[in-house]
Amino acid sequence: MAQTPKRTERVAILTGGGDAPGLNAVLRAFVRVSHHHGIEVYGSEDGFEGLVQRNRMVKLTPGSVRGILARGGSILGCSNRANPFAYPTGTESDPYEDRTQDVVERLRSHGIDILVLVGGDGTMDIGHRLSQQHKVPVVGIPKTIDNDLGATDVTFGFDTAVTTATWAIDTLHSTAEAHDRIMIVEVMGRYAGWIALHSGMAGGADIILLPERPYDIERVATKIRQRAQQGSTFSIVVVGEGAYPKGTPSTEASPVDGHLPKLQGAAATLAQHLGAQVPHEIRTTVLGHLQRGGSPSPADRILGTRFGAAAADLCAKGITQRMVSIRNEQIVDVALKEAVQNPKRVTDSEPLIATAKAIGIEFG
Ligand code: F6P
Numbered sequence: 001m002a003q004t005p006k007r008t009e010r011v012a013i014l015t016g017g018g019d020a021p022g023l024n025a026v027l028r029a030f031v032r033v034s035h036h037h038g039i040e041v042y043g044s045e046d047g048f049e050g051l052v053q054r055n056r057m058v059k060l061t062p063g064s065v066r067g068i069l070a071r072g073g074s075i076l077g078c079s080n081r082a083n084p085f086a087y088p089t090g091t092e093s094d095p096y097e098d099r100t101q102d103v104v105e106r107l108r109s110h111g112i113d114i115l116v117l118v119g120g121d122g123t124m125d126i127g128h129r130l131s132q133q134h135k136v137p138v139v140g141i142p143k144t145i146d147n148d149l150g151a152t153d154v155t156f157g158f159d160t161a162v163t164t165a166t167w168a169i170d171t172l173h174s175t176a177e178a179h180d181r182i183m184i185v186e187v188m189g190r191y192a193g194w195i196a197l198h199s200g201m202a203g204g205a206d207i208i209l210l211p212e213r214p215y216d217i218e219r220v221a222t223k224i225r226q227r228a229q230q231g232s233t234f235s236i237v238v239v240g241e242g243a244y245p246k247g248t249p250s251t252e253a254s255p256v257d258g259h260l261p262k263l264q265g266a267a268a269t270l271a272q273h274l275g276a277q278v279p280h281e282i283r284t285t286v287l288g289h290l291q292r293g294g295s296p297s298p299a300d301r302i303l304g305t306r307f308g309a310a311a312a313d314l315c316a317k318g319i320t321q322r323m324v325s326i327r328n329e330q331i332v333d334v335a336l337k338e339a340v341q342n343p344k345r346v347t348d349s350e351p352l353i354a355t356a357k358a359i360g361i362e363f364g
Pocket of ligand 1 (some may be wrong): 020120146
């Protein structure tokens with residue numbers, strides 16, 4: 001006789017990696033819809049930390065997620081230093097150790113049927129490995145302000161980051177003009193130029209430099225000189241944090257023990273090169289974590305809510321090793337493996353690039 005699959009009774013959820021505006025919208029929707037399905041939800045504090053360490057699992061109820069929709073950050077906390085496959089030991093000689101058995105044991109002792117991971121490519125990779133190596137049933141929810149996951153059209157957090165960066169570029173315009181300066185604005189996004197491209201276009205940047213194409217400093221300087229000849233004595237340059245000049249090594253690096261290196265200095269490098277080419281005063285603004293903080297935009301609240309609700313539905317149906325995703329406005333789900341395979345980068349065929357070039361934006 002065929003065995004009836006076990007009904008999902010209890011799940012755990014965590015917010016892994018760096019935070020992104022909209023995480024609390026996900027948690028709120030996930031808990032509410034799970035409650036509707038009669039599923040109990042536990043939250044792991046600080047990403048995987050709560051599954052590696054003892055006493056870091058908290059019960060989440062509709063009451064505990066009340067009033068959090070508009071809040072940035074995550075009520076569970078986040079960590080990108082708690083990879084259970086390469087967990088920091090605190091010793092120099094042997095800096096990382098495998099703590100996945102602790103995760104498996106914690107899930108077992110709490111009676112967890114499914115582990116729900118809200119995270120970017122790093123977190124999904126951990127989820128995929130946990131499912132492969134330890135048979136942990138996993139459901140993924142994509143998150144990153146960088147918007148660089150190929151398996152979904154968009155991730156929540158991106159819209160808020162672009163909104164903040166656009167506000168900053170708008171604000172810098174008047175002071176750039178008043179002082180006839182070159183303002184260089186460095187935005188996040190790691191090796192993907194989506195935040196740079198979108199905020200640069202929305203903020204009316206004159207030059208956008210993307211991590212995907214090393215820039216030619218001559219072209220940047222020529223554009224600034226041309227603008228000056230046409231009477232615009234200031235310029236706004238948006239540079240992605242992973243961008244670099246032609247002839248220098250790429251900033252892209254593989255993770256070491258699951259940890260990516262910190263990116264810094266794109267604006268400073270550009271300012272240094274440009275200073276030798278144009279007579280203007282140059283100032284740099286590094287937006288940094290401003291782009292990750294604050295209240296999520298309406299679009300991110302809605303996307304987070306849709307993802308959270310859809311993930312709870314998957315759990316109720318017992319469908320695992322899948323990640324929720326959005327394709328052409330429809331919520332779908334894709335294999336967890338697919339989620340970590342294809343990073344999404346700005347290619348030359350990106351339609352926004354053509355439009356930007358048509359209105360005179362220089363890409364170096
Ligand atoms: O992936 C999101 C992101 O904000 C990147 O854009 C940035 O390079 C990185 O995280 C910063 O990480 P941290 O908060 O660890 O400095």
